[in-house]
Amino acid sequence: MNQVSRPIAILIGLVFCLLLPLGAVARDLPDFTTLFEQQGPAVVNISTQQEHGSAPAMRFSVPDLPEDSPFHDFFRRFFGDEGEMPNEEIPSRSLGSGFIISHDGDVLTNAHVVEGASEIIVRTADRREFVATIVGSDKRSDIALLKIDGKDLPVTKLGSANDLKVGEWVLAIGSPFGFEHSMTAGIVSAKGRNLPSENYVPFIQTDVAINPGNSGGPLFNLDGEVVGVNSQIYSRTGGFMGLSFAIPIDVAMDVVHQLKTKGRVTRGWLGVLIQDVTRDLAETFGMPQPMGALVAQVLPDGPAAKAGLEAGDIILSFDGKKVATSSALPPLVGTSPVDQPAEVEILRDGKTMKIDVVIGELPDDDVLASSGGSPEPETTINRIGLVISDLTADQRAELGIVVGGVQVDSVANGTAEQAGIRDGDVILAVNHQPVENVTQFNNLLDELEPGRSVALLVQRGGGRLYYPVRIPDGKS
Structure with a gap:
């Protein structure tokens, strides 16, 4: 072999070696054709007609953009605060998807797909059309059950989301933008996601391409089992951007x-x-690492109040299930039987203890009272950069505060501002010690060592949260 041909032969050999593993990987990719053939017939297209416009095609998690962002007005104008696509004016346009779960015509879809509909048309894969009725709808979970008059209908195979693993292949079948029976594939990106508008649903996050019209359609695993109901996307454009959310089946x-x-x-x-336990809050509670759900407020006459839970308790487990973050608690509580006891493990004053709570029923309306007016402010800025004043009796009554508390009249540059304290906030406790008045509050601050973090219990509007504030060097 001459001097020229030898390097060429070596190069060809290297290329062959590189291509061989790629071919092996390609052969190992799953084949989705059988799944589509077996499960596709049970996926339906849903269109609705309304007297005044039609239902939104897809819910969105609208990003929290600053007010000076050029996209802020755009999203609020076109998607609203709830993140919904603008209503279509054309009646009977395909708005969503669904799937059949019983041979006699039970159809599962999203509640927002059929919300406000005067007529619902379900179209099957073989082009048959049925007029559907709503058996029931639950806005909190975004699930609706429809009924069509059919017999021996194809049904989907139902599985469980509990065994899903991050990285596992999943597939969606639906009608994005009205293109019926479209299949898209991806992987499970995360489990147990909580979105701001749905605290009681531990969403499955995927990177499956989901678009308006996919709402209510099934999410399958590779065994052809439905593991979720496609419900929402997170988008800056109104279309798919790699973040899709499905309700566990x-x-x-x-x-x-x-x-x-x-x-x-x-x-x-x-x-x-x-609220969540941050690293700074964990330090104030003497915890080696952040975990659990921090109780910021115990509602009067509620199950927790009757059982003896207190603000400042950190819930570590609920009914034997670990609570790693605050978002893990609402789904656990929401699925618990009403009027039955549940064991809650908490951390209080550095010690763990267990309390039995008789679970109540979630009320229809959890609207909390708004905050009252501001008294005439003082001008002294305390150690953490706050100007505060004592609450009047009328203010306490309006805010639901029995005794104590101080109101933040203004926030100067300082560690309180950095922590997120705002004008109008009411500070109720410092490191779990109740605040009685302005003098006592400032004395508590002056006694604290510089550089350490303290937990301020703050009431803002009708809600309460803990804020970790670091004590700066020097005194007021």
């Missing part, structure tokens, strides 16, 4: 069962307002 079927047997959905209720 276990949650959906629990809702279906309640709608069929009781006509409505009940959820467990603990009666607390909670």
Whole structure:
């Protein structure tokens, strides 16, 4: 072999070696054709007609953009605060998807797909059309159960989302933009996601391409089992951007069962307002690492109040299930049987203890009272950069505060501002010690060592949260 041909032969050999593994990987990719052939016939297209416009085609998690962002007005104008596509003016346009779960015509879809509809048309894969009625709908979980008059209909195979693993292949079949029976594939990106508008649904996050019209359609695993109901996307453009959310089929079927047997959905209720435990808050509570759900407020006469839970308790587990973050608690409580006891493990004053709570039923309306007016402010800026004043008796009555508390009249440059304290906030406690008045509050601050973080219990509007504030060097 001459001097020229030898390097060429080596190069060809290297290329061959590189291409061989790629071919092996390609052969290992799953084949989705059988799944589509077996499960596709049970996926339906849903269109609605309304007297005044039609239902939104897809819910969106609208990003929290600053007010000076050029996209801020755009999103609020076209998608609203709830993140919904603008209503279509054309009646009977394909708005969503669904899937058949019984041979006699039970159809599962999203509640927002059929909300406000005067007529619902379900179209099957073989081009048959049925007029559907709504058996029941649950806005909190975004699940609706429809009924069509059919016999021996194809049905989907139902699985469970509990065994899903991050990285596992999943597939969606639906009608994006009205293109019926479109299949898209991706992987599970995360589990147990909580979105601002749905605290009681532990969403499955995927990177499956989901677009308006996919709402209510099934999410399959590779065994051809439905593991979720496609519901929402997170988007800056109104289209797919790699973040899709599906309701676990276990949650959906629990809702279906309640709608069929009781006509409505009940959820467990603990009666607390909670927040996440940040690294700084964990330090103030003497915890080696952040975990659990911090109780910011115990609602009067609620199950937690009757059981003895207190603001400042950190819920570590609920009914034997670990609570790693605050978002993990609402789904656990929501699926708990009403009027039955549940064991809650908490951290209080550095010690763990267990409390039995009889779970109540989640009320229809959890509207909390708004804050009252501001008294005449003082001008002294304290150690953390706040100007505060004592609350009047009328203010306490309006805010639901029995005794104590100080109001923030203005926030100067300082560690309180950095922590997120705002004008109008009411500070109720410092490191779990109740605040009685301005003098006592400032004395508590002056006694604290520089550089450490303290937990301020703050009431803002009708809610309460803990804020970790670092004590700066020097005194007021």
